[in-house]
Amino acid sequence: MAARDGRPLVRRLAALAVVPPVRLAVARYAVPPGSPDRAGCDRCGAPVGLDRPLPALGPAARCPACRARIGAPPGVVELALVAAGAVLVLAGGPVAVRAAVAWWLAWAVPSALVDVAVHRLPDRLTWPAAAGTWALLGVAALTGGGPVPWLRATAAGLALGAGFAATTLLLGRRGFGLGDAKLALGVGALLGWYGWPVLVTGLLLSFALSALVGLALLAARRVRWSSHLPFGPFLIAATALTLLLAT
Template identity: 65%
Template sequence: MRGAGPTAGPAPQRPRPLAVLALTPLLRYVVARHCVPSGTPRRSGCDACGTAISLARPWPALGPRARCGGCGARVGAPPAAVEVTVVAAIALLLLAGPPTGELAATAWWLAFAVPLTFVDVAVHRLPDRLTLPAAAGTWLLLGIAALAGAGAAPWWRATAAGLGLAFFFAATTLLLGARGFGIGDAKLALGAGALLGWYGWTVPLLGLLLALTLSGLVALVLLVTRRAAWSSHLPFGPYLVLGTLGALLLVW
């Protein structure tokens, strides 16, 4: 009679993607802190009653309701907007299924791009505290992917593409002033260009074309509906994020 073999232990559980939703209070905190005009100190409490906004006590101000616990005024991004955006980003990454290295770099960039989108829509600014870590982390994670087997060529191309796209945005600011893109857009483009350049020289151009097309269509609708004038300044950051994701989806 054969003896029983060793009993296999339970298989380790893979982390659930929706566990990332636990980070949404942090993202809401970042949005609330940075949704202030340029040159203004970052927000630390409710504008209406002064109740502190803190990660130590995230509810209810940093929850999906986004309401101050003191007076009930809205705080930061619209209710449930951050949560819906994070779920959409998770679904996009899961459905596309890029390799682990590229997945990590994209997830890092999106962790900053999501709050940057809300901040840019609200106050038309892209703070250095978010754009620069987004670019640096993306570049480093792509470097790790290169060392892990992808090779140096895509990483060098990503580096050049990020710098090239950033230079394009910065040049429009220097040459056209207020009619060009902002320096914040150039800093956001560092990470976006690196992600896109990893896949080829034409992919950053595709992402830029998608971003320009989206912004142009929205601007046209706003003009036709008289919700904006020719002199209006529209934030470009959200379209750069969407254009980057659209181009990535086409190459994954």
């Protein structure tokens, strides 16, 4: 009983430990394409890193020297991680599969926030997300899942990534970016593990969320018809929702 009562505290401590690395990833990679990764405060140049996580990498999100905001707004990362934790708890499933989901979510949260900020999905976030998810699903296959779901996940990840990349080659800026294609590798593998209908559901849901948000922003006159919304956050949110529906 005592161990069970201590689980919520352990989860809270684990969540708090994840906040600084995620905030650091958002602050470091939320820069325009072609720019070097951010190493410190844009205003005063004070370095920011895990050796000095507060207040820059805590909920305050402020430079320790000049108090300028660094990275994601206060509270945004924390709320996103709470949502990710809820998905992980509610999704259930075997330990190895949940490990794959946890790994993917850990990279998906900063990816979504960076894409919202600068319309960019850095390779340093998308590649580890895809590779780790695929590898952990392989462990799940070896520990009871069997080869069929893993082979399907592999094919689904490659197919979805190739499909997104093809739109870039054929449509240029009107298609998905290569960052979306790399993100799709992990998304396809994760959803493909549960079956092709689950993958299709996640993809359709991502388009639906993108369309609804786009129409809402148009109605509020926050964007124009010619505006380009980042697709990564919708693909990530739809994947998380689909995982809940699938399990």
